[in-house]
């Protein structure tokens with residue numbers, strides 16, 4: 001009986017371990033997006049990562065630092081549709097279920113607002129006037 005218990009708990013621990021520890025960390029890299037001087041305040045540029053994720057980068061200030069810019073995922077956190085910027089409404093809009101996000105990516109309408117799901121941010125930096133975004137190199141398996 002003891003052997004059966006040990007075998008049973010061992011199998012359970014093995015299954016639990018597979019779910020808890022199998023994901024290796026995703027490889028991230030800083031990717032060149034463009035020249036900061038060519039992006040005016042209010043401009044929106046889209047960038048696709050090697051993993052196929054679309055990132056929307058907006059310029060909100062003129063200090064010449066990374067604080068002027070915001071890099072947000074273009075993938076709606078509700079069910080994964082692509083959001084787009086609506087300049088006339090000053091918001092990101094998801095056409096799938098009428099989700100909306102303010103310019104900072106905070107959900108303000110639709111299912112994402114009800115679930116408090118904002119657009120994920122990507123780290124962004126400026127080096128020698130060049131915009132870089134840190135993003136995964138590979139898509140999730």
Ligand code: FES
Pocket residue numbers: 076077078079080081094095096097098099110111112
């Ligand atoms: S997928 Fe965007 S609101 Fe549902």
